[in-house]
Amino acid sequence: STTSSWWKSAVVYQVYPRSFADSDGDGIGDLRGIRARLDHLQRLGIDVLWLSPIYRSPQADNGYDISDYQDIDPTFGTLKDFDDLLADVHERGMKLVMDLVVNHTSDEHPWFVESRSSTDNPKRDWYWWRPARDGFAPGAPGAEPTNWESFFSGPTWTLDEETGEYYLHLFDPKQPDLNWENPEVRQAVFAMMRWWLDRGVDGFRMDVINLISKNTNLPDGPVGNAGLGDGFAHYANGPRVHEFMQEMRREVFADRPGDYLTVGEMPGVTWQDAVLFTDPSRGELDMVFQFEHVNLDHGPGGKFDPRPLQVSDLKASLGRWQRELGPTGWNSLYLGNHDQPRSVSRFGDDRAHWRESATALATVLHLHRGTPYIYQGEEIGMTNAPFASVEDLRDIESLNHYREAVVTQDAEHVMTAIRHIGRDNARTPVQWDDGPQAGFTAGSPWIGVNPNHAWLNATAQYDDPRSIYCYYQHLIGLRHNLPVVAHGDFTMLLDDHPAVYAYERHHDETTLLVMANLASEHADIELDVTSAELLLSNTETGTPPKEGRLSLAPWEARIYLST
Numbered sequence: 001s002t003t004s005s006w007w008k009s010a011v012v013y014q015v016y017p018r019s020f021a022d023s024d025g026d027g028i029g030d031l032r033g034i035r036a037r038l039d040h041l042q043r044l045g046i047d048v049l050w051l052s053p054i055y056r057s058p059q060a061d062n063g064y065d066i067s068d069y070q071d072i073d074p075t076f077g078t079l080k081d082f083d084d085l086l087a088d089v090h091e092r093g094m095k096l097v098m099d100l101v102v103n104h105t106s107d108e109h110p111w112f113v114e115s116r117s118s119t120d121n122p123k124r125d126w127y128w129w130r131p132a133r134d135g136f137a138p139g140a141p142g143a144e145p146t147n148w149e150s151f152f153s154g155p156t157w158t159l160d161e162e163t164g165e166y167y168l169h170l171f172d173p174k175q176p177d178l179n180w181e182n183p184e185v186r187q188a189v190f191a192m193m194r195w196w197l198d199r200g201v202d203g204f205r206m207d208v209i210n211l212i213s214k215n216t217n218l219p220d221g222p223v224g225n226a227g228l229g230d231g232f233a234h235y236a237n238g239p240r241v242h243e244f245m246q247e248m249r250r251e252v253f254a255d256r257p258g259d260y261l262t263v264g265e266m267p268g269v270t271w272q273d274a275v276l277f278t279d280p281s282r283g284e285l286d287m288v289f290q291f292e293h294v295n296l297d298h299g300p301g302g303k304f305d306p307r308p309l310q311v312s313d314l315k316a317s318l319g320r321w322q323r324e325l326g327p328t329g330w331n332s333l334y335l336g337n338h339d340q341p342r343s344v345s346r347f348g349d350d351r352a353h354w355r356e357s358a359t360a361l362a363t364v365l366h367l368h369r370g371t372p373y374i375y376q377g378e379e380i381g382m383t384n385a386p387f388a389s390v391e392d393l394r395d396i397e398s399l400n401h402y403r404e405a406v407v408t409q410d411a412e413h414v415m416t417a418i419r420h421i422g423r424d425n426a427r428t429p430v431q432w433d434d435g436p437q438a439g440f441t442a443g444s445p446w447i448g449v450n451p452n453h454a455w456l457n458a459t460a461q462y463d464d465p466r467s468i469y470c471y472y473q474h475l476i477g478l479r480h481n482l483p484v485v486a487h488g489d490f491t492m493l494l495d496d497h498p499a500v501y502a503y504e505r506h507h508d509e510t511t512l513l514v515m516a517n518l519a520s521e522h523a524d525i526e527l528d529v530t531s532a533e534l535l536l537s538n539t540e541t542g543t544p545p546k547e548g549r550l551s552l553a554p555w556e557a558r559i560y561l562s563t
């Protein structure tokens with residue numbers, strides 16, 4: 001934040017409103033639904049609630065396509081409902097952070113409607129308009145101004161028939177990119193942010209914020225999929241991104257005392273750049289979401305070409321970020337969100353060792369240096385969903401990929417990859433109880449409820465001291481109560497062990513020793529815990545340590561403290 005580092009001892013919880021809780025039976029979660037479930041969050045112990053977008057939106061990308069930044073989509077409620085929710089969150093001692101989606105708007109946003117209306121409209125330059133490539137007629141194959149492939153398949157340019165020019169959209173055609181080179185655009189965004197802060201919100205999670213500065217020459221990228229090019233080097237981490245972040249900090253936060261949180265979502269950000277973004281002396285962001293560890297299981301063909309993840313790669317990657325951001329910057333810690341498959345299914349063993357692997361992964365993550373993020377349902381161990389066919393899917397990314405991929409690949413092969421890595425895995429409704437539709441809605445849900453809610457649900461876990469939910473309560477308590485968790489330095493141990501993730505944190509006279517076996521076989525390790533106190537473990541009766549040796553059961557995790 002601007003005035004303190006309160007978020008170092010905080011835990012953030014992400015709500016994806018569409019799938020959290022439905023109060024009115026239309027099958028889609030809403031703000032009143034969230035309000036009615038605040039006990040779940042407060043008892044868990046979280047400090048901050050991050051809301052995925054609730055603004056007015058055609059919902060082409062579930063709200064990441066905004067048509068009015070200063071209103072609530074009727075699907076989710078009203079501004080009054082929002083104010084009520086915010087008041088309740090604050091009354092319970094928690095904070096609320098909004099999603100800020102300003103790399104692009106909806107094509108139905110009045111700014112874009114004006115911009116596309118004519119080549120000399122005053123807002124023409126608020127977006128990226130370009131004529132067809134030299135020597136090509138508009139609309140001809142290959143006439144797009146660059147060869148870039150969009151994140152959601154197909155080219156990043158769409159022809160507007162009326163004016164005969166193309167507009168840029170790194171995501172769907174319904175998500176045109178704003179032109180941050182234009183100072184009027186920046187001022188409009190900053191004014192909108194101030195409006196929300198005046199309303200009382202506590203900060204922003206900034207969607208793909210490292211994509212806002214493009215190489216204005218718009219060069220082609222190396223050709224890959226389907227004849228399209230990879231433009232990443234020309235639109236990500238661009239030349240003015242740090243300047244824009246500093247300007248935002250000045251214009252939006254500088255004269256505003258208060259404990260805010262800013263986190264930039266940044267696909268492809270390097271640790272070198274992350275240090276610059278999060279160095280407090282530079283006045284940019286409090287922390288960033290990096291993607292290195294969630295891209296480790298992507299194959300040469302990208303995310304829909306998954307390959308097995310090696311624990312050693314995960315250790316090397318997260319360890320590097322701990323080391324490099326250590327003295328100057330600050331990490332965001334996450335294993336899942338609304339764009340990623342369920343962490344217990346992806347990194348754990350959601351069949352034979354469901355509870356142990358969910359809690360082992362949580363142990364590893366939460367005791368790192370950084371601010372942990374919990375994605376809704378993770379705290380009860382929700383798993384990937386058994387999507388039977390393409391009819392069960394809702395996500396624009398998966399559906400576009402499916403349509404494109406089945407032209408050249410076997411449909412069942414395509415579905416296997418989507419079942420493994422697709423975003424809808426994280427978007428099935430939160431499983432509150434074992435009743436109809438898992439207690440999510442009295443109506444018919446917009447996406448199917450996972451049938452495992454019969455046994456996997458929140459209600460079954462509240463009073464079970466061995467539950468995943470209760471384990472998360474303990475982990476959050478450790479961050480709140482032990483300065484070493486929030487402020488200690490980080491040293492990786494057993495670097496070369498293929499399955500055990502172990503590290504030490506030091507602060508003043510205190511040492512925290514964390515270890516977890518991230519495999520479904522026993523592991524023997526050499527670590528001396530003789531003078532340490534066992535603080536928390538995810539197994540009932542761990543094997544007692546002997547002369548510097550420990551034997552860990554499958555997915556066993558232990559936390560020791562010595563002072």
Ligand code: ISL
Pocket residue numbers: 061064065101151171207208265267303338339340397423
């Ligand atoms: O999930 C992804 C596809 O592999 C990512 O590339 C994702 O699109 C990227 O992380 C950006 O995500 C954010 O912006 C998107 C939106 O669809 C995501 O839900 C959001 O988190 C466009 O606004």
